[in-house]
Amino acid sequence: MSSGMKASRWGNKHLAQKPGIVCLMAMFLVSLPFWADEYITTIFIQILLYMSLGHMWNLLAGYTGLVSLGQQMFIGLGGYSLAVITEVYHLPMLLGIFTGGLVSVLFAWLISHPIFKMRGVYFTIGTWIAAEALAVFFSNWTFVRSGQGFNITISYGLSTGDIYFVALAAGAGSMALVFLLLRSRIGLALMAMRDNEHAAEAIGIDLYRTKLMCFLLAAFVTGITGGAFYLSIAYIQPFAAFGIDWTVAMVFMVIIGGIGTMEGPVIGAAFYVLMKQYLYAYPGISMILLGTTAIGIILLAPKGIMGMVQERYGLDLVSVRRWSKEG
């Protein structure tokens, strides 16, 4: 899918250049738990965490060209790291979450060599199978209490506000990381690869290393987000932790919000969380609705909501393009 690279007719209208708006949003988000009720705070926790997942899936599929249906492996690893660190070793929760990120990166690095040998659809299904394999493995592993799973008791002592700040860190952090990455040399490499992989290689871009960096970064952030998720869910079990439902969320969020854009995962996450809330009593229907919306988007507006906005108004809220001085 193209990343909607169109020159803006309206000049430099990107949010990053308007520190005032960024400050306002930051103040809004940081102060939220102090004035909003439990329900709203919980919604925002969900949106922030799902957005983080979305940013990472978008980084892989939208910018690096790696369609992964197996990111749930890092969510599971992150969640289980938290569970093991806090329940088995009785260490602090933040350490548990951070370990989740570490374990995820290590695992990603371990499987990177074979998994990058798989191209295209083989990679896609390969990642999915790796996740399923982990699910089966964890459900047989007594150290992590097999199919029974863990109650993450440390969560019981936390307030919604506490969990919110963890989620905020994860969400804001992931967005900032993607933003910075795309503005770095790796970002340029990604854009070159996006247009023509062979040409990119010919001018000296190391395809493998670029893809690996993105894969590892996505693994790290997804792992941490997984830990944060399970902090709020407070109970982990292998088939749900490594289940495809996580990827379903990521795919639908990003496709509907707009693949290959920075704002897409944000819009998609809000859409996803709100829709699930609204249709809470009818879980099957929300999935069917999301699925049909995603199909509709692919057929009619493949660039998603944000893509449509960009095309119509030449607008970039948070640009990742490098503007020349003349703009």
Place this chain on the structure above:
Amino acid sequence: MMRDEVMLEVESLNVHYGDFQALHNVSLSIKRGSVVSLIGSNGAGKTTLLNAIMGVNKPTSGAISFLGERVDGLPTHKIVAKGLAMSPEGGRVFPKMTVKENLLMGAYLPNARGKKVAAMEKVFSLFPVLKEKSDDESTFLSGGQRQMLAISRALMGAPSLLFCDEISLGLAPVIIKDIYRTIGAISHEGLTIVLVEQDVKRSLKYSDYSYVMLKGKIVLEGKSAELSEDEVRDAYFGTNRYAHY
């Protein structure tokens, strides 16, 4: 059968690829029973023109008529059903099928299917090497043999007009001569043939009428016997008189 009947008429055809205009106001007509050559270098627009006629591209404006019927805008398989056939550039024989199966595919259309046995005999008499290799997979054929297969496959459909797209590309002169001799034989039996070629000399030699294309336009046409090689070459390369195109 009127000797002067126009089989294919192209009128003021314009074709765009996005913003790029590939064909500018192209007009030509092919008379029944003739051998017409369409000459031009790479990028002159020959393939675009062929693709437009065969329904692969949709023209922006203009008309294409076959035997009096408008065919522009129709999908390829419908155009082929009306009696137009093409031996495409490179042959494009079906890779995982034998020579025989390729030929059978040529007779896919319902009216050709009934005559497929006789058609195959005919084709084997024109190109005996195909009969030898009839059970071999098409990928095992040499370049020249594959080209023969492509032409034969097109003939299996009992067409009334045959396009031969660059049949000499990449082949040894001896093979090319062989193939062209066979083309001559087919033409003598009454089939209307359009040869699309880069080779000026050969095109003029084997055709009755020629069109020369340059930068998406027809810049020169005429009876092949009356055109000089030098003039055709100028039109082909866009030199001297044709430098302004």
Place this chain on the structure above:
Amino acid sequence: MEIVQSIVNGIMLGGLYAVIGIGMSIVFGIMGLTNLAHGDLVIVGTFLCMSLAAQFGGNLFLSLGLTAILMVLIGFILQKYLVNKVLDKGTEPALIATFSISICMANLLLLLFGADARSIQTPIASTNIVDTAYFSISAVYFLDFVTALVVIAALHYLLGHTYFGRAIRAASGDAGAAELMGVDTKKTYSYAMCLSMLTAAIAGMLVGMTFVFYPSTGTQYLIIAFAVVVIGGMGSLAGTLVGGVVLGLAQLLGAYFFGVGYQLLCGYLVLLILLTVKPEGLLSTAVRK
């Protein structure tokens, strides 16, 4: 000698896996489309079969026939209104579109039938065809294997000796050239999809008779289908049988040596290894690019 029983079961199950995978192989071989909804479509077939059998007093032939017709219809609609449109957009949109269909189907089944375990009752359920001291072959497993042989033989004839089949092969070899022969490639793709759905209907019935199933079982069978196709080689008929048997053996021998919990895992590991080392398939003579 329990290992002999595991081997026999592995081979027989291989037949079932082959029938599951053939539909995916057809669609991939002909359209280059990896249908991520294939597993769920098989399970749709299973549920249809089950419901229709209940309606018609357990008459499996009738329900299979009706299931096949319904599945072919579903396939035709999917092809015409979704797949044909998405094929031009590239491989990623197609993957995500079929992924979305997969999710929709699984949730639709959940909505209609609930999350309980189901099975298709058959009169031959607990009988054995062969019963020796060393091993036995259950009637259902035997049916699975024989069906695979019949389906593959039928497809081999269809694709090799009829114009319908030749058109499909031509369109998959070179769509443009096929059009030049007068083949309506879009329609041909629809026929290929219908063929795929027909095999999915058969596979669905067999799955329901052989195993317990849920609305969410589709994912498992997608992975099986994919494994079969990868191991045997995309687009190869005989390959799917080989792929099925290899997968079946990997699973059952894995269960024999490591325990039942590891049955699926062994299958997954074999597949992952092959994806890394020889994704064109065991039988393929193709050279890695």
